[in-house]
Amino acid sequence: MAEKAQYEELIRQFSAFGAVKREMGRLLPADCPGGSAAVLTLLGRHGDMRMSKLAELLAVDMSVTSRHVAHVAERGWIERSPDPADKRSRILRLTPAGQDRLDEIADRTSQMLAHRLSDWSDDEVGQLTRLMARLRASFDDCRAPVARPPAPSGDEQSTRTPAITT
Numbered sequence: 001m002a003e004k005a006q007y008e009e010l011i012r013q014f015s016a017f018g019a020v021k022r023e024m025g026r027l028l029p030a031d032c033p034g035g036s037a038a039v040l041t042l043l044g045r046h047g048d049m050r051m052s053k054l055a056e057l058l059a060v061d062m063s064v065t066s067r068h069v070a071h072v073a074e075r076g077w078i079e080r081s082p083d084p085a086d087k088r089s090r091i092l093r094l095t096p097a098g099q100d101r102l103d104e105i106a107d108r109t110s111q112m113l114a115h116r117l118s119d120w121s122d123d124e125v126g127q128l129t130r131l132m133a134r135l136r137a138s139f140d141d142c143r144a145p146v147a148r149p150p151a152p153s154g155d156e157q158s159t160r161t162p163a164i165t166t
Helices: 004-016 018-026 034-046 051-058 062-074 096-116 122-138
Strands: 078-083 086-094
Touching: 004 018, 018 096, 034 051, 034 062, 034 078, 034 086, 034 096, 051 062, 051 086, 062 078, 086 096
Parallel strands: none
Antiparallel strands: 078 086
């Protein structure tokens, strides 16, 4: 287990990570705030889904999810259709315009990261990706699929190895 000083430094790094998130947020098109981009990203990654699943993946309540969904639907980036299994529910799916917007956001973000990390090796970028996925899995982030090994016996500590996905 790491020492207290290492955890304290980790806390400082988490706090400073806000600057990275802010720069990434500035890359978003003016008509696509962070919540809207998250909706498009999750639909792009996971495919069609109910609003309740989207709320779970966003880790926000249904009222917040509804506002984000309304915003992207008004712009024609998603469509809401009746769920054949339950007509009271709606299935959300990306439209071609939504996929185009998602592709634009991904291109902008990839270009910024490539520029900012130009002095990093491919191995270093891969290592950071793996460690961040593992960190998310350690916090049981439902958006980070993990392959969990069987529980260890005895006094061994449990470790989780994340499945690396994008």
